[in-house]
Amino acid sequence: MTKLAAEHVFKIFGRRPKEGVRRLQEGADRDRLREDGTTAAVIDASFTVQEGEIFVIMGLSGSGKSTLLRMLNGLLEPTSGRVLFDGQDLTALSAKALRDMRSRKISMVFQHFALFPHRSVLENAAYGLEVQGVPRAEREKRAAEALDLVGLDGWGPHWPDELSGGMQQRVGLARALATDADLLLMDESFSALDPLIRRDMQDQLLDLQQRLRKTIVFITHDLNEAMRLGDRIAVMRDGRIVQIGAAADILSHPADDYVAGFVQDVDRSRVLTAASIMERPRVIVSTDDQPDAVVRALRTDKASAAFVVSPAPALRLVGTVTEAQAAAAADGEGTVGELMRAATVTAQPDAPLADLLAPASRSDLPLPVVDGDGRLAGVVPQLRLLAALGDRPTPADRADRSDGSDTAGRADQSIREEAASA
Ligand SMILES: Nc1ncnc2c1ncn2[C@@H]1O[C@H](COP(=O)(O)OP(=O)(O)O)[C@@H](O)[C@H]1O
Ligand SMILES: [Mg+2]
Numbered sequence: 001m002t003k004l005a006a007e008h009v010f011k012i013f014g015r016r017p018k019e020g021v022r023r024l025q026e027g028a029d030r031d032r033l034r035e036d037g038t039t040a041a042v043i044d045a046s047f048t049v050q051e052g053e054i055f056v057i058m059g060l061s062g063s064g065k066s067t068l069l070r071m072l073n074g075l076l077e078p079t080s081g082r083v084l085f086d087g088q089d090l091t092a093l094s095a096k097a098l099r100d101m102r103s104r105k106i107s108m109v110f111q112h113f114a115l116f117p118h119r120s121v122l123e124n125a126a127y128g129l130e131v132q133g134v135p136r137a138e139r140e141k142r143a144a145e146a147l148d149l150v151g152l153d154g155w156g157p158h159w160p161d162e163l164s165g166g167m168q169q170r171v172g173l174a175r176a177l178a179t180d181a182d183l184l185l186m187d188e189s190f191s192a193l194d195p196l197i198r199r200d201m202q203d204q205l206l207d208l209q210q211r212l213r214k215t216i217v218f219i220t221h222d223l224n225e226a227m228r229l230g231d232r233i234a235v236m237r238d239g240r241i242v243q244i245g246a247a248a249d250i251l252s253h254p255a256d257d258y259v260a261g262f263v264q265d266v267d268r269s270r271v272l273t274a275a276s277i278m279e280r281p282r283v284i285v286s287t288d289d290q291p292d293a294v295v296r297a298l299r300t301d302k303a304s305a306a307f308v309v310s311p312a313p314a315l316r317l318v319g320t321v322t323e324a325q326a327a328a329a330a331d332g333e334g335t336v337g338e339l340m341r342a343a344t345v346t347a348q349p350d351a352p353l354a355d356l357l358a359p360a361s362r363s364d365l366p367l368p369v370v371d372g373d374g375r376l377a378g379v380v381p382q383l384r385l386l387a388a389l390g391d392r393p394t395p396a397d398r399a400d401r402s403d404g405s406d407t408a409g410r411a412d413q414s415i416r417e418e419a420a421s422a
Pocket of ligand 2: 065066
């Protein structure tokens with residue numbers, strides 16, 4: 001479900017903004033407009049944000065992030081283009097309808113937002129509800145729940161100046177959560193915090209998001225923060241969105257040299273996860289299959305081993321069977337369940353690649369990735385892991401050029417060494 005959509009949105013500041021749009025559309029560049037005092041803050045931005053997603057807008061200072069965010073909640077009107085919230089064109093709303101929507105459905109959390117010094121923490125958290133006209137008893141109840149959510153239970157009666165900077169920022173988050181808005185807009189909300197507290201807040205936000213499933217647009221100039229938080233990331237440069245994608249896409253396939261330069265120092269082994277590089281297992285068999293059927297399947301798919309799952313509907317990963325094991329048992333009576341080797345080494349989908357080296361080196365088979373229910377989500381072949389960690393062509397690319405067998409041997413060697421030294 002699309003929650004929010006921007007369609008060819010422009011924001012030009014200056015004397016003749018509409019003319020600025022026309023000149024940009026005709027190919028004039030941003031610097032050219034700048035010469036006569038026109039600032040093209042946002043140029044032709046289009047994207048959608050899905051319900052329940054954390055959509056990060058990342059870019060250096062001055063790239064147009066805050067201007068874009070202000071158009072998403074109708075605080076600024078686009079010079080050209082449309083913003084749709086729940087399918088509703090914001091520019092078509094009356095001023096009153098827009099205010100109403102902003103106070104009920106959208107919450108903003110800023111980098112430096114004001115806590116009222118002479119109101120208690122609880123009253124501060126309840127502020128958005130007060131603006132909505134929610135009666136005192138109810139707003140205090142909801143504000144207290146929101147304070148619980150952000151880990152400030154018990155702090156309601158205190159004064160803001162009794163709280164640390166990080167705790168104050170949590171009050172801002174609680175204020176936004178208390179209103180029950182579906183859409184949270186966060187503009188550099190954690191940028192003023194020192195690094196450890198900032199990391200805490202990121203964890204807290206991810207944890208809250210697991211439970212609340214809000215739609216969040218999060219702005220940051222910090223690439224690592226973007227990669228940690230964003231389901232998808234829009235990279236902005238000089239007013240334009242130059243790439244939109246998941247962290248893994250952007251790392252693996254930067255759209256241009258600018259983005260490539262931006263992401264080159266990111267620690268891939270921490271950002272990329274098993275889920276982002278896993279492949280579909282070639283052969284999956286069930287515990288009650290016959291060994292000869294497994295041999296046939298392995299030969300057809302040119303795979304060295306099959307992953308064994310429990311019978312449907314459970315489909316839990318239980319073991320592996322190599323072609324040699326299956327062939328040796330092919331004339332007998334037994335089932336796959338009796339001859340397989342139990343799958344003891346697995347990885348979770350959200351495991352960072354850094355944590356996969358050691359388990360991947362313990363077997364010659366691809367490392368199975370297993371979800372919370374024990375189901376086989378995918379597999380990570382060792383070559384793929386190495387390719388993702390280094391900046392080399394993926395095994396698929398390489399397969400087009402050579403048979404890769406020699407490379408496979410060397411990779412196998414180096415993966416064991418890396419794991420051993422870890
Ligand atoms: N109200 C305004 N009037 C004129 N120029 C503005 C205004 N707001 C922002 N700008 C300019 O638009 C550009 C983008 O600003 P902004 O959206 O604040 O970027 P960011 O949030 O990425 O730092 C900057 O060049 C800024 O100076
Ligand atoms: Mg800004």
